[in-house]
Amino acid sequence: xxxxxxxxxxxxxxxxxxxxxxxxxxxxxxxxxxxxxxxxxxxxxxxxxxxxxxxxxxxxxxxxxxxxxxxxxxxxxxxxxxxxxxxxxxxxxxxxxxxxxxxxxxxxxxxxxxxxxxxxxxxxxxxxxxxxxxxxxxxxxxxxxxxxxxxxxxxxxxxxxxxxxxxxxxxxxxxxxxxxxxxxxxxxxxxxxxxxxxxxxxxxxxxxxxxxxxxxxxxxxxxxxxxxxxxxxxxxxxxxxxxxxxxxxxxxxxxxxxxxxxxxxxxxxxxxxxxxxxxxxxxxxxxxxxxxxxxxxxxxxxxxxxxxxxxxxxxxxxxxxxxxxxxxxxxxxxxxxxxxxxxxxxxxxxxxxxxxxxxxxxxxxxxxxxxxxxxxxxxxxxxxxxxxxxxxxxxxxxxxxxxxxxxxxxxxxxxxxxxxxxxxx
Amino acid sequence: xxxxxxxxxxxxxxxxxxxxxxxxxxxxxxxxxxxxxxxxxxxxxxxxxxxxxxxxxxxxxxxxxxxxxxxxxxxxxxxxxxxxxxxxxxxxxxxxxxxxxxxxxxxxxxxxxxxxxxxxxxxxxxxxxxxxxxxxxxxxxxxxxxxxxxxxxxxxxxxxxxxxxxxxxxxxxxxxxxxxxxxxxxxxxxxxxxxxxxxxxxxxxxxxxxxxxxxxxxxxxxxxxxxxxxxxxxxxxxxxxxxxxxxxxxxxxxxxxxxxxxxxxxxxxxxxxxxxxxxxxxxxxxxxxxxxxxxxxxxxxxxxxxxxxxxxxxxxxxxxxxxxxxxxxxxxxxxxxxxxxxxxxxxxxxxxxxxxxxxxxxxxxxxxxxxxxxxxxxxxxxxxxxxxxxxxxxxxxxxxxxxxxxxxxxxxxxxxxxxxxxxxx
Numbered sequence: 001x002x003x004x005x006x007x008x009x010x011x012x013x014x015x016x017x018x019x020x021x022x023x024x025x026x027x028x029x030x031x032x033x034x035x036x037x038x039x040x041x042x043x044x045x046x047x048x049x050x051x052x053x054x055x056x057x058x059x060x061x062x063x064x065x066x067x068x069x070x071x072x073x074x075x076x077x078x079x080x081x082x083x084x085x086x087x088x089x090x091x092x093x094x095x096x097x098x099x100x101x102x103x104x105x106x107x108x109x110x111x112x113x114x115x116x117x118x119x120x121x122x123x124x125x126x127x128x129x130x131x132x133x134x135x136x137x138x139x140x141x142x143x144x145x146x147x148x149x150x151x152x153x154x155x156x157x158x159x160x161x162x163x164x165x166x167x168x169x170x171x172x173x174x175x176x177x178x179x180x181x182x183x184x185x186x187x188x189x190x191x192x193x194x195x196x197x198x199x200x201x202x203x204x205x206x207x208x209x210x211x212x213x214x215x216x217x218x219x220x221x222x223x224x225x226x227x228x229x230x231x232x233x234x235x236x237x238x239x240x241x242x243x244x245x246x247x248x249x250x251x252x253x254x255x256x257x258x259x260x261x262x263x264x265x266x267x268x269x270x271x272x273x274x275x276x277x278x279x280x281x282x283x284x285x286x287x288x289x290x291x292x293x294x295x296x297x298x299x300x301x302x303x304x305x306x307x308x309x310x311x312x313x314x315x316x317x318x319x320x321x322x323x324x325x326x327x328x329x330x331x332x333x334x335x336x337x338x339x340x341x342x343x344x345x346x347x348x349x350x351x352x353x354x355x356x357x358x359x360x361x362x363x364x365x366x367x368x369x370x371x372x373x374x375x376x377x378x379x380x381x382x383x384x385x386x387x388x389x390x391x392x393x394x395x396x397x398x399x400x401x402x403x404x405x406x407x408x409x410x411x412x413x414x415x416x417x418x419x420x421x422x423x424x425x
Numbered sequence: 426x427x428x429x430x431x432x433x434x435x436x437x438x439x440x441x442x443x444x445x446x447x448x449x450x451x452x453x454x455x456x457x458x459x460x461x462x463x464x465x466x467x468x469x470x471x472x473x474x475x476x477x478x479x480x481x482x483x484x485x486x487x488x489x490x491x492x493x494x495x496x497x498x499x500x501x502x503x504x505x506x507x508x509x510x511x512x513x514x515x516x517x518x519x520x521x522x523x524x525x526x527x528x529x530x531x532x533x534x535x536x537x538x539x540x541x542x543x544x545x546x547x548x549x550x551x552x553x554x555x556x557x558x559x560x561x562x563x564x565x566x567x568x569x570x571x572x573x574x575x576x577x578x579x580x581x582x583x584x585x586x587x588x589x590x591x592x593x594x595x596x597x598x599x600x601x602x603x604x605x606x607x608x609x610x611x612x613x614x615x616x617x618x619x620x621x622x623x624x625x626x627x628x629x630x631x632x633x634x635x636x637x638x639x640x641x642x643x644x645x646x647x648x649x650x651x652x653x654x655x656x657x658x659x660x661x662x663x664x665x666x667x668x669x670x671x672x673x674x675x676x677x678x679x680x681x682x683x684x685x686x687x688x689x690x691x692x693x694x695x696x697x698x699x700x701x702x703x704x705x706x707x708x709x710x711x712x713x714x715x716x717x718x719x720x721x722x723x724x725x726x727x728x729x730x731x732x733x734x735x736x737x738x739x740x741x742x743x744x745x746x747x748x749x750x751x752x753x754x755x756x757x758x759x760x761x762x763x764x765x766x767x768x769x770x771x772x773x774x775x776x777x778x779x780x781x782x783x784x785x786x787x788x789x790x791x792x793x794x795x796x797x798x799x800x801x802x803x804x805x806x807x808x809x810x811x812x813x814x815x816x817x818x819x820x821x822x823x824x825x826x827x828x829x830x831x832x833x834x835x836x837x838x839x840x841x842x843x844x845x846x847x848x849x850x
Contacts, residue, residue, distance in 0.1 A: 016481035023482075050501065055440035057448075058508035069504035072497040076475065080493035082467070082481035086490070094493050099569075120569075144545075261524070375599050 002168035003125065005247035006030055007039040007135065007158035011175045011386040012232040014044035022173075022232055023084035023140045030090060035125040035209060037165060038159040040081055040267040042073025067137075067148045071096070074134035074154075082132045083316050087410045091129040097146075101164075104138035104147045111147035113156065113219075116164035117201060117232055152213025158215045163223040170225055171211065177212050178239030179204065182261040186398045187278030192404035193239070193259060197244040200259045200353050202260050202268055203387045207351035208264025217241065231315035257356035257363065258408040263401050265394060267297065269379070272329065274310045274339030282313060283328070284336055292328035294321045294356040297349075298382045299367060300390060310339070314380065316391055347379065348397035351389040362386050370407035376400045401412060427593035429454055430622045432464040432560065432583035436500050437602045437657040439469035447598075447657055448509035451555060457516060462551040462590060464560045464583040465506055467498025488533035492562075492573045496521070497580075499559035514555040520545060522562035522571075527582060528672030529563035529572045536572035536643075537561055537696065538581065541589035558586060561720075577638025584641045588648040595650055596656035597637065604636050605688040606835040610821045614836030618684060619662070622669040623685045625778050628812045631688025632776035642666065649703065669780055682781035682788065683833040688826050689774045690819055693744035694720065694804070697733045697754065699764030707738060709761055710754070717753035719746045722774075725808045725817060735764070739805065741816055744770040773822035776814040777829050789813050795832035801825045814843065 006026065020041075021100075030036045041047075050069050054061040076095040085092035099118035124131040133156025133185050138147050149156055155172055162170035165272060196204075198221035203359065205214050211229055220227050220241065230238025275281050280300065289296055292412050299315040317325055322343060329341055357363045367388055376399050380391035381398040405411055431451065434627040438444050455461045467475075471602060475494050479486040486494075503519040507634050510517035526542035549556040560579025563572050574581055580597055587595035604626065621629075623646035630639045636654055645666065647651050655663025706727065714721060714776055742750055776830040782788050792813055796803060801824050805816035817825050830836055 012801050016478070019482050053441070053505060054508055057444050058512045060512075061508040062511045065504045065507040065517075065519055068507070069501060072504075073498040075497040075500065076494060077476070077499075078481050079490045080478060082490040082493070084478055084485040086487045087483045087485075094488075094490055392828070 002032040005037045005162040005167045008173045012040040019084050021078045037131045037135045040077045041154040043077045059067045067108045071137045073099045078132045078134050093124045093129050094132040098139035100133045102138035103141050106140040106143050110150035110211045135168040148306040152215050155216035159219045171228045178229050182405050195240045195247045195390050197247045201241045203353045204262050207262035218288045257360045258352050258354035261404045267316045267349045268322045268345035271342040277311045288328050288332045294325045297298045298380045300380045312346040346394040350400040353387045372405040374403035429459040429586040430462045430592045431596045433598045435466040444509045452513045462556045464558050465502045466560050466579040468502045473496040492533045496562045501540045503559050505558045518549045518554050519557040521559050523564035525558040527563035528566050531568050537577035538585050546744035577640050580638050580641035584644045595655045602656045603654050607830050620665045622672045622673045626666045626777040629687045634687040664716050681687040682785045683779035686777045686829045691742045693747045693770035695766040696739040702736045713753050713757045720752045723805050725805045771819040773819045775825040778812045795828040799824045799828035
């Protein structure tokens with residue numbers, strides 16, 4: 001009889017049929033005896049269409065006004081969803097982020113939630129209504145202007161509301177059944193993970209898995225709010241994201257050392273050729289990149305060639321930031337004295353993730369052997385406590401995922417993964 | 426150097442090109458030394474599209490949620506307009522009705538403005554920015570829910586803001602040059618009226634002229650706020666709507682007795698046949714219609730036929746309300762004992778309006794003679810202090826307008842009226 005917060009993404013409410021289907025699910029949850037608070041994203045491609053409209057009138061739209069514009073998207077979806085619920089005979093009241101008490105800083109386009117004061121939501125559910133809240137948006141504490149939370153904002157709104165309302169669970173709905181051992185589109189034997197820790201989920205997300213956004217998982221971990229990732233197209237249990245102890249409690253005798261394989265094709269590699277091998281040169285290089293606000297990921301420095309006193313330094317970064325980084329580096333070519341720059345965006349990153357890894361030696365060796373047997377050439381390597389990542393040629397990403405998936409026995413005996421949707425997106 | 430409030434309708438900002446054009450106009454006004462506050466409607470057909478979306482999910486969308494939905498339309502247009510102004514190098518800040526301090530009652534879909542507290546607008550223009558305000562919307566004083574003002578809401582927002590800000594003028598932009606002596610689409614010799622009183626404008630609007638909404642003119646009259654009706658497609662002076670004394674001051678030697686001819690094709694006529702000619706029967710009839718929230722306009726009761734003791738009662742009403750009225754009347758057929766109902770929506774109303782009428786005898790006679798000479802048959806007549814209206818067959822509306830226009834010498838020597846637009850609407 002507790003509070004359930006549900007979040008539905010844009011693909012779940014892409015059209016009238018989707019809205020009606022989601023409305024029925026919400027009503028079912030209410031009928032099961034729960035108090036229901038729903039966070040909803042903009043319908044289908046609405047946000048992209050609004051951005052296109054902005055670009056038609058302004059090459060560089062002011063951030064305050066872009067936020068005002070984009071928040072119209074959730075305003076539409078939440079009102080329409082509330083109407084669909086009313087048609088099923090239940091009262092629903094929609095609330096903007098501001099009305100729901102989502103208080104943020106004033107950083108338009110990437111605002112951070114600094115407080116949630118959901119008194120209007122509590123009043124609505126206390127009076128027996130279903131509350132529908134616009135995801136992705138809030139109101140600045142200082143300027144009282146409307147803000148958006150940026151990428152993953154709706155998931156974060158849902159978790160933050162769940163925490164503020166002391167909900168039993170935050171259910172995040174999308175068009176896939178949960179979190180899988182690998183992307184089902186490239187690994188047909190991928191298996192849904194029933195439970196996974198916040199930490200593993202963070203690594204999966206950071207390494208390219210598309211289900212949950214980092215911010216929302218971090219928020220849930222900080223306040224220990226269970227997330228249930230599931231499909232709005234099916235009634236099946238999805239994946240529970242919980243604290244590590246709760247995963248261990250539920251673990252079967254054959255506890256998996258590796259939880260999943262993530263991949264990321266959005267990386268590029270820059271190689272700085274012929275850097276003078278003197279103290280401080282690498283630091284100057286990365287200071288220039290950092291000043292350009294570029295997030296670099298892996299770094300490899302080749303062994304210096306004694307004859308020349310020069311070395312090559314390679315690093316990876318999101319390919320969307322490649323041009324900016326190349327420009328920043330070109331500017332310091334003369335002062336550093338390196339020979340040339342090479343840019344390669346035909347690379348991909350493949351990672352194995354698992355909390356059991358730290359206590360099981362030989363995981364990296366087994367991973368690299370599997371890649372070698374599959375003929376995959378490793379270009380770079382990085383590791384964390386619960387992760388091993390490699391950079392490979394983009395053409396070998398699928399082979400690498402399949403090899404790793406098989407090497408750690410992650411597959412199910414039958415093909416289980418289903419990607420729903422059918423919205424034409 | 427005072428405050429100018431400008432209101433742009435949906436056809437002026439129907440697409441990106443329109444938004445940019447309007448942005449340039451606003452910037453020109455700012456450069457001329459004014460503080461500028463802009464009220465904007467939803468772009469083009471946005472409101473209709475949102476209503477279609479609502480109807481896709483809910484046959485009877487709850488009024489609170491419909492208001493939440495529709496207010497997304499102005500949110501989009503105002504943000505995009507602010508962006509276009511920024512591109513021209515001027516700061517613009519957009520504000521929702523709620524942020525602009527438009528306080529209303531809680532009547533969703535037809536809320537009344539009960540207060541305007543525009544402190545954020547004053548701050549914005551005080552800091553040199555242009556303020557862009559969403560028309561048609563406000564926030565309920567009691568429930569804090571978002572409301573819409575209904576038909577003519579954006580015009581009313583503009584006038585109410587102009588009054589609250591003590592502006593010099595409220596400029597209402599559309600795709601026509603001003604208020605004309607008749608609708609230029611059916612009267613090619615129609616002439617733009619340079620000045621017109623609030624009272625005459627109210628009669629014109631009530632009798633079907635489409636330029637200004639009754640509510641906005643009533644609001645302007647109450648607070649004596651001059652309205653300048655003009656085209657967003659041209660730099661020409663439009664029509665000034667001012668108090669009657671100010672029209673008289675400016676009147677030329679040949680003061681026009683009649684200011685204009687209005688017509689309205691949206692009327693229908695219901696005839697209740699064979700009503701017992703006893704006291705109280707007509708009252709019962711119209712009480713039934715009133716209880717169904719129908720606005721009736723003209724009423725004619727035929728002379729009772731002595732032989733039968735029965736009479737026919739005809740009245741006109743908006744044809745959109747015809748079905749409701751017929752249903753309400755059918756329900757009381759037995760209790761009243763009338764014989765039958767006749768419904769006719771192929772009627773139109775033609776009115777001549779002019780403040781000089783009350784002091785000039787013979788106006789009605791000249792009007793009726795002109796109609797007679799043009800072969801137009803008068804079905805019903807009603808008059809006010811400054812207006813004479815007739816109901817005619819819909820097929821004779823144009824003939825009636827042309828005849829009246831000529832009879833009172835309203836035409837210009839050359840064809841002056843231009844309807845702009847080109848938005849495909």
